[in-house]
Amino acid sequence: MTRRTFAQVSAAGAAAQTAKPEQILMLVYPGMTLLDLIGPQQVFGYLMGVEVSLVAKSKDPVTSDTGVRVLPDKTFAEAPLAPDILFVPGGGRGTVALMSDTATLEFLASRGKNARYVTSVCSGSLVLGAAGLLRGYKATSHWAVREVLPSLGAELVNARVVEDRNRITAGGITSGIDFGLKLAARLRGDDYARALELTLEYDPQPPFRSGTPEKAPPNITAQARQMYAPLVKAAHASAARARQSWHPQP
Amino acid sequence: MTRRTFAQVSAAGAAAQTAKPEQILMLVYPGMTLLDLIGPQQVFGYLMGVEVSLVAKSKDPVTSDTGVRVLPDKTFAEAPLAPDILFVPGGGRGTVALMSDTATLEFLASRGKNARYVTSVCSGSLVLGAAGLLRGYKATSHWAVREVLPSLGAELVNARVVEDRNRITAGGITSGIDFGLKLAARLRGDDYARALELTLEYDPQPPFRSGTPEKAPPNITAQARQMYAPLVKAAHASAARARQSWHPQP
Numbered sequence: 001m002t003r004r005t006f007a008q009v010s011a012a013g014a015a016a017q018t019a020k021p022e023q024i025l026m027l028v029y030p031g032m033t034l035l036d037l038i039g040p041q042q043v044f045g046y047l048m049g050v051e052v053s054l055v056a057k058s059k060d061p062v063t064s065d066t067g068v069r070v071l072p073d074k075t076f077a078e079a080p081l082a083p084d085i086l087f088v089p090g091g092g093r094g095t096v097a098l099m100s101d102t103a104t105l106e107f108l109a110s111r112g113k114n115a116r117y118v119t120s121v122c123s124g125s126l127v128l129g130a131a132g133l134l135r136g137y138k139a140t141s142h143w144a145v146r147e148v149l150p151s152l153g154a155e156l157v158n159a160r161v162v163e164d165r166n167r168i169t170a171g172g173i174t175s176g177i178d179f180g181l182k183l184a185a186r187l188r189g190d191d192y193a194r195a196l197e198l199t200l201e202y203d204p205q206p207p208f209r210s211g212t213p214e215k216a217p218p219n220i221t222a223q224a225r226q227m228y229a230p231l232v233k234a235a236h237a238s239a240a241r242a243r244q245s246w247h248p249q250p
Numbered sequence: 251m252t253r254r255t256f257a258q259v260s261a262a263g264a265a266a267q268t269a270k271p272e273q274i275l276m277l278v279y280p281g282m283t284l285l286d287l288i289g290p291q292q293v294f295g296y297l298m299g300v301e302v303s304l305v306a307k308s309k310d311p312v313t314s315d316t317g318v319r320v321l322p323d324k325t326f327a328e329a330p331l332a333p334d335i336l337f338v339p340g341g342g343r344g345t346v347a348l349m350s351d352t353a354t355l356e357f358l359a360s361r362g363k364n365a366r367y368v369t370s371v372c373s374g375s376l377v378l379g380a381a382g383l384l385r386g387y388k389a390t391s392h393w394a395v396r397e398v399l400p401s402l403g404a405e406l407v408n409a410r411v412v413e414d415r416n417r418i419t420a421g422g423i424t425s426g427i428d429f430g431l432k433l434a435a436r437l438r439g440d441d442y443a444r445a446l447e448l449t450l451e452y453d454p455q456p457p458f459r460s461g462t463p464e465k466a467p468p469n470i471t472a473q474a475r476q477m478y479a480p481l482v483k484a485a486h487a488s489a490a491r492a493r494q495s496w497h498p499q500p
Contacts, residue, residue: 035292035450038318042285042423045316052317061321066295067302068288071311071319122451143451160455172451173292174427181457194460194470200285201372201393201422203461204454205410207431210444211453220444 021051022084022187025111027124028054028072029104031094034064036121039176040087043184046196055079057103065091076107082114085183090122090142090173092231099130099238105245108133117166117183121176125169126235129154130242138164142172143213144228151239174211177202271301272334272437275361277374278304278322279354281344284314286371289426290337293434296446305329307353315341326357332364335433340372340392340423342481349380349488355495358383367416367433371426375419376485379404380492388414392422393463394478401489424461427452 056072108131125141129152139154140162149156170179185193210216306322358381375391379402389404390412399406420429435443460466
């Protein structure tokens with residue numbers, strides 16, 4: 001599949017192709033969970049009339065939490081000032097580290113201020129929150145760390161995808177596919193999004209009924225919470241530091 | 251998340267970590283659909299006691315069908331001769347081109363012969379088939395191109411994940427997540443796979459009911475079939491060429 005082929009099935013897509021491409025900026029950083037990024041990137045990449053760019057501090061390869069190396073397309077300095085979509089994927093320790101990274105937070109604050117949509121999957125919302133971009137917004141995150149959101153000024157909602165004005169945040173890792181399709185529908189209409197869902201053959205059949213803390217067997221959930229406890233603690237500490245650095249809200 | 255943290259929740263995982271790592275080889279090539287690869291890679295990457303490698307002809311960056319550049323870890327020459335898992339992702343024109351690429355087919359045939367599991371997502375099964383690896387096996391593929399499988403000697407089964415002895419093939423793009431979790435359960439047991447499903451927060455909520463040709467609105471399916479028609483035709487031609495190059499089955 002290529003995005004060009006979609007012109008054949010969508011008048012909206014074909015029309016979008018003739019306009020100035022919409023700019024989609026997707027942050028990449030060491031330790032990110034790559035599936036958080038590639039779920040929506042695969043969807044956005046099949047849209048007509050978009051330029052999807054992976055953005056990082058430098059153009060050096062970025063290694064994911066499971067060891068895949070991807071190449072950024074643009075540096076922070078090269079990224080457009082008013083993107084149509086600003087997106088942040090989540091991860092583990094690398095994501096919590098990013099909550100204290102001044103250059104990244106300043107980049108996100110500057111682009112988020114002028115973006116049409118400010119978005120995240122998984123713990124990416126904690127980084128948006130640390131940049132001050134979720135103050136006064138409903139938001140969600142990976143189930144293990146979402147309790148940190150209120151201390152970043154957000155109103156926590158336990159849903160797979162949370163839309164509040166131009167902020168769209170999604171839950172853990174695989175929720176990025178649902179998020180991507182929902183945003184595709186906003187940008188190009190429901191029929192285009194239906195064609196994408198069909199292309200992705202998104203008729204999921206999870207082999208276990210363990211996709212949320214409520215549905216998983218209690219012992220599995222308890223073990224996972226224990227595993228995540230140090231990460232949650234570190235995220236709370238990062239959130240406290242981030243709040244101190246915020247300028248008064250405009 | 252890192253794979254190390256899973257040692258805390260899984261005795262099986264901790265035990266596997268002390269043994270010689272299992273080798274997982276994942277083919278990468280120009281035009282691949284990256285979500286086909288990253289769905290299962292994210293799952294495999296969270297397993298204890300594995301070495302997951304992206305394998306390609308050279309170590310030059312490989313560009314996906316939606317423009318993401320990833321770096322291979324190993325060349326064909328560097329790849330172990332008897333991997334535990336051999337995996338091929340799908341794609342569009344790049345995948346059909348690969349069905350006629352002698353170096354790739356020879357590589358897959360040589361590793362597939364000795365692999366513990368021979369696997370694919372999406373149209374990756376057409377490449378396995380072109381390499382002669384699905385002769386006499388039940389298999390599936392992306393809905394748009396799965397009709398090509400019988401001409402590669404496979405018995406087509408319309409299911410999201412098809413397991414026949416050590417061949418495991420999955421349907422279109424997002425089926426890679428279901429596939430990855432099923433294989434994780436085979437390798438490390440159901441509880442480990444449940445913990446992974448929880449980590450991935452795999453409680454999908456497709457925004458439309460359009461994930462299969464049967465479920466999508468008829469006009470969307472018809473348009474998509476029309477879009478895919480040239481690709482299906484090219485795949486049939488590649489399959490015919492591949493059959494001519496096969497050695498007699500051992």
